[in-house]
Amino acid sequence: MICAFAGWNDAAGAATTALTSIAESLDADLVAQVDPEDFFDFQANRPTIRLAEGQSREIEWPGNVLMTASPAGAERDLVLLAGTEPNLRWRTFSEALAEGAEQLGVEMLITLGALIADVAHTLPVPITGLASDAEMVERLDLTRSNYEGPTGIVGVLHDSCGQRGIPSASLWAAVPHYAAAVPNPKAALALLRRLEGLVGVAVEASALEEEADAFEGQVSRAVAANPEIAEMVTRLEEQQAEQLELDDEVPSGESLAREFERYLRQQGGGPPAGA
Numbered sequence: 001m002i003c004a005f006a007g008w009n010d011a012a013g014a015a016t017t018a019l020t021s022i023a024e025s026l027d028a029d030l031v032a033q034v035d036p037e038d039f040f041d042f043q044a045n046r047p048t049i050r051l052a053e054g055q056s057r058e059i060e061w062p063g064n065v066l067m068t069a070s071p072a073g074a075e076r077d078l079v080l081l082a083g084t085e086p087n088l089r090w091r092t093f094s095e096a097l098a099e100g101a102e103q104l105g106v107e108m109l110i111t112l113g114a115l116i117a118d119v120a121h122t123l124p125v126p127i128t129g130l131a132s133d134a135e136m137v138e139r140l141d142l143t144r145s146n147y148e149g150p151t152g153i154v155g156v157l158h159d160s161c162g163q164r165g166i167p168s169a170s171l172w173a174a175v176p177h178y179a180a181a182v183p184n185p186k187a188a189l190a191l192l193r194r195l196e197g198l199v200g201v202a203v204e205a206s207a208l209e210e211e212a213d214a215f216e217g218q219v220s221r222a223v224a225a226n227p228e229i230a231e232m233v234t235r236l237e238e239q240q241a242e243q244l245e246l247d248d249e250v251p252s253g254e255s256l257a258r259e260f261e262r263y264l265r266q267q268g269g270g271p272p273a274g275a
Contacts, residue, residue, distance in 0.1 A: 040061075
C-alpha cells in the first residue's frame with residue numbers, strides 16, 4: 001500500500017505528483033473514496049466548483065481515494081491512497097485505513113513525503129528511506145528512524161498499521177528551499193525511481209522526466225538572473241559535495257535523516273512552505 005497526502009508532508013507537491021504518476025502509468029482502478037464529511041474542516045480545505053462540459057456546475061470535495069493496480073510481472077498488487085491530509089479525527093481516519101489494509105492483505109505500507117532542505121536543484125535529489133522495523137531497515141537498505149517531534153498524518157498511519165502488525169516504511173525527497181513555492185517534478189521523479197527499487201515495480205514516467213528536465217532548466221534560468229541566489233546555489237553545491245564525501249564514511253541516508261529531523265523540530269508543528 002503506497003500513500004501520499006497533500007499538505008504538511010508534501011513540500012512542492014512532490015509526493016502527490018509521484019503517486020499520481022504511478023496511478024496513471026499503471027492504469028489504476030478507483031475502488032473506494034473516503035467520505036470527507038467527518039475528517040475535513042471545509043473552511044480550511046474548501047471544496048471547489050468546476051464546470052462539467054462547460055455547462056453544469058459540480059462540486060469537488062477534498063478527500064482521499066483508494067485505487068488498485070496490478071503491475072505486469074510484479075510479485076504483488078498495489079493499493080494506492082491519494083488525497084489530502086485530513087483536518088480532523090486522525091486516529092479514526094488512520095485506524096479505518098489500517099483496518100482496510102489488513103482486510104486487503106496488505107503486506108507493507110509505504111508513505112511518500114517531501115521536505116524543504118538546503119539542497120541545490122542542479123544536483124540529484126536526496127532521498128531518505130526510513131523504517132521502524134530493524135529487519136526491514138537492513139533488508140531494504142533504509143535508515144532506522146529515531147525522530148521525536150511533530151508529525152503529520154503519515155506518522156499516525158504508520159503507528160496504526162504497526163499496531164496491526166503491518167510493517168511500514170517511508171521515502172522522503174529533499175526539495176530546494178528557494179524553489180519550494182512551485183511544483184517540483186524532479187523530486188517527484190526521484191521518489192518514484194526509489195520506490196521502484198523498493199517494491200520491484202517498473203513505472204513508465206517519460207512525461208514526468210520531461211517535466212523534470214524543464215523544471216531544472218526554468219529554475220536555472222531564474223537563478224542565473226539573480227546574482228545573490230546564484231551565489232547561494234553555488235555554495236549549496238559545494239556543501240553537498242563535501243557532505244557526499246563525508247557520507248562515504250557513514251551508513252547511507254543517515255546524514256539526510258538527521259537534516260530531516262532537525263528541520264521538523266525547527267518547524268514546531270507548522271506546515272512546510274508550499275503545503
